Amino acid sequence: MSSFKKALKLFITFFKIGAFTFGGGYAMIPLIQHEVTVKNKWITDDDILEIVAISESTPGPIAVNSATFVGYRVCGVLGSIASTLGVVVPSFLIMLVVFFVLDEFQHLKPVQYAFMGIRACVLALVLKALVSMYKKCEKTWVSYTVIAFSVITSVVIAKFVPINTFYIIIASAVFGLVSYSILRRRANK
Numbered sequence: 001m002s003s004f005k006k007a008l009k010l011f012i013t014f015f016k017i018g019a020f021t022f023g024g025g026y027a028m029i030p031l032i033q034h035e036v037t038v039k040n041k042w043i044t045d046d047d048i049l050e051i052v053a054i055s056e057s058t059p060g061p062i063a064v065n066s067a068t069f070v071g072y073r074v075c076g077v078l079g080s081i082a083s084t085l086g087v088v089v090p091s092f093l094i095m096l097v098v099f100f101v102l103d104e105f106q107h108l109k110p111v112q113y114a115f116m117g118i119r120a121c122v123l124a125l126v127l128k129a130l131v132s133m134y135k136k137c138e139k140t141w142v143s144y145t146v147i148a149f150s151v152i153t154s155v156v157i158a159k160f161v162p163i164n165t166f167y168i169i170i171a172s173a174v175f176g177l178v179s180y181s182i183l184r185r186r187a188n189k
Contacts, residue, residue, distance in 0.1 A: 006075040018086060018087040025061045036048065
């Protein structure tokens with residue numbers, strides 16, 4: 001089978017997975033495993049375990065990472081591009097349709113109320129994530145300083161001075177690394 005045909009088959013396979021799986025990336029893993037190991041026999045079950053492990057530890061959505069790694073294993077760079085596009089394009093198309101539909105109906109009161117509810121739900125989910133992360137976080141002066149810095153810069157200062165959240169995250173990471181290095185040196189003395 002030529003590289004182009006393999007890449008096309010990868011695209012179609014991952015397009016189906018991306019279009020018909022609900023529940024996020026982890027819900028896609030069993031489908032990916034079935035399609036690539038059982039149905040198409042592109043890779044083995046051991047390979048898929050390695051791919052999932054690597055996909056979990058690299059930045060980005062696990063389904064996209066898995067598709068990219070599977071595509072690369074099967075058909076090199078062309079395969080990784082085809083698989084990645086296949087798993088991403090359905091979501092993109094759905095969001096595009098939703099955007100145009102909502103843009104057309106955003107002036108309607110029920111749609112506005114629905115989005116008010118969605119915003120409240122998103123806020124609740126973010127707060128839930130914050131609480132669970134706080135419970136798992138090591139409680140030291142460093143962590144409390146990073147929390148205070150992040151809250152002050154993102155809520156208070158950003159209200160008056162436009163500041164990109166990316167810089168707040170980078171500054172917090174640098175502060176955490178420097179603090180950890182200092183604490184580690186003191187502990188070794």
